[in-house]
Amino acid sequence: MKPLLVLLPMLGWAQNAPPLFTATTNNVVVDVAVTGDQHPVQGLTREDFVLLDNGHAVVIEGIAQEQVPLDVVLICQVPLRGFLARVRTTVPEGGAGGLLPNPSDLVSLPPTFAHGDPQRLMNAAANAVVGMRAGDRVAMVTYGRDPHIALRFTGDRKAVASGIKRLGDPENGDDNIVLTSEGLAIEYAVRLLGDAEKDEAHAPASRRRLIILISSANGSGTHYADEPIIRRLWDRNIVLSAIDAGPPTAATTHVERSTGGESQTILFQRFNPVRIAQATGGNRIVAVDPQDPGDLLTSIRQRYTLWFPQPSDLAPGEARTLKVDLSPAARLRFPDAVVRAREGYVTH
């Protein structure tokens, strides 16, 4: 958490907003999305929220709802050339004594499985940033075996469009993937955002930072320890939204149609980016139609910002949990509202 001495300039950017922020060096900022019936719930006050810091209610010192500009890093898992074909030819007929499935099981899989579909990837990336506005900046990182910076931060929509278009070039695919590359690509994004902050002294508070990770849920196929990544993003107050660009399956379609809860809990356990998105307050999108996801930027831009003083007796570097919900009175008014915010922060 950077000192919030820099929050005042943010007010200058906002229009028709009263000066709500108090300059202090020890505030914890929590951006909160409240949606009801797929639309943001407007006009809430700080009395409408309950905020728990490590399980204990805290006094919300302030609230604002400013549509600040965004720094967005698109992370895209590139198509993997021939990956599935290699796996298919390796498994012997009849399976492998229960260790592996029969290759006939693999034949019926969609040809895009595990190696990505460039068109789906481009559609997902383009739609995700369709809400880009003047003042926003977008960068791109791609990864197969290793991450690469595909586009440095730019506010030029044409440059972003060109970067996305290059995802469809087979030459930009890769032959292989290792699981560490996804976490490393996120680290690239964090560092790109850090560089952008250095370029603009007031960036931490005057801009919101978002990573959009587009990958294939089943392409990775196993768990990895996502906690270090989550804490890294908490530390920098970065939201990560996850998009599974793979074709729908029975399981992912079920999750997509659910309202969350149990079904999404299951997916959290199966797909690290979804869990990271939940922990950082991002969107979680699976089983996307060719034209989905819609604009992911506006929902980030329209969030409420709550802040409270960090307890003074804490050592730097401690990870603490956050839980934000509507107050009982507000919940009566918006019984079906979904509240999304990061689930923790790191002390400074």
Add this chain to the structure above:
Amino acid sequence: MRRIGTLVLLAATASIAHAQFFDFLADWSATPPADGRAFTADITATLKAKTPWGEISTVEQGKYWRNSKGQDRFDDSYGLSRLRDRRGPVIQARVDRELRLVEIEEKTAPRGGMQEQPDPWNILPVAFTKGGQRNIEGLKATVRTGSDHGVSYEVWTSDKLGLVLYARYKTDTTVFEQKIHNIHFAELDAAAISFAIPSEFHTHITCWSVSDAEREAPVQTYEPGRELCR
């Protein structure tokens, strides 16, 4: 689909590692290892990557326990445990103590004896070749090396323990290493180290059957209890 995910994992256990820890619990020993002694060990995973910001290096520590009954437990430093029980149908559980969640995978397919198991190293996309034997932590380890489309691997396994002792892969810019060290053979303090799956956590069970034709819709239950897996 998860089975396919498992395939990808297994097909690349030597090629795909966890971001911080190699998934050595998904090793080849569906049957109990030849050496069934209990032991404890430390695990260290290191990732080094050349980046535009210079070399990035991360180190993660974990702890591993195995008892003499055929149960394993691995804990990372973030409250995650992975448990495996090979006494009956192979059960693997991932326990998130922070989120109070448990995901259990139970494999219901009958397991053949060790002699019926194919050599797992022959069914990987990576062509591994044996590179002799080494001693590590006082244990004899078989060294295998291989490469596949820009990724090279080196894996040392203890055949007796059925365990990956050391694993490394390299890409153009990344070197990942994981090693097991400080191995200490001794019966475990059952009161201190539990291999039980917490019953009070939210539990999701997936039952896998090799003969199950519904590959993409495995039998699942959201309640504790394994009737569906029988």
